[in-house]
Amino acid sequence: MSERLTKSAARNIFYGGTIFFLVVFLGLTLQSHHYIVNDSTDEAGLTPSVIAGKKIWERESCINCHTILGEGAYFAPELGNVWVRYGGKDDPEGARDILKAWFNAQPTGIEGRRQMPQFHFSDQELDEIIDFLKWTSEINTQNWPPTDAG
Ligand code: HEC
DSSP: OOSSOOHHHHHHHHHHHHHHHHHHHHHHHHHHHHHIIIIIOOSTTOOHHHHHHHHHHHHTTGGGTOEETTEEOSSSOOOTTHHHHTTTTTOHHHHHHHHHHHHHTOOOOOTTSOOOOOOOOOHHHHHHHHHHHHHHHTSOOSSOSSSTTO
16 A cells, blocks of 8 residues: 555545535435424424414514524523413313413513513414414424423
8 A cells, every 4th residue: 555645546535525425415404304394393283373373473573582492582481382381281271271361461560570561462363372382382393492491
């Protein structure tokens, strides 16, 4: 074996390495796409109501105070798991009622407590937001974020 790397050997390493990692990259991209489409996203559950809820979420910039699935601002609680934290898995009707009452009772005006604005949502808008939060809570995030607090 010669001590020096010949020009052609260097070229082969360059092209071989480039092709090898390109194939690895494309493979991982396809795998991610497959996972997002088939496993992590509940496309069938994406009802018009969930979509309307997401639009309200964007219109009102809830993310300026809250995180969702760990992403957003840290002024107010994580909401990706609020449906589960309010017992939505065991008692969906109960959780929906409590959440609606909660929205309607804001702001609490309790001294020293962070306040959430009153948005004056209609009952239908509340259903839509709650449907969006419920749908979000069912995304398989592989346990992200690691704590309930986001
Ligand atoms: C100006 C900041 C602010 C904005 C904007 C805001 N929130 Fe909040 N939100 C809060 C705060 C602060 C709390 C916690 C209040 C408390 O515990 O007394 C809260 C609590 C909540 C809770 C209860 C969470 C829990 O863990 O108990 C829900 C649900 C919620 N917000 C939904 C929303 C939605 C949906 C929007 C957008 C339409 C929104 N919030 C916009 C500040 C905000």
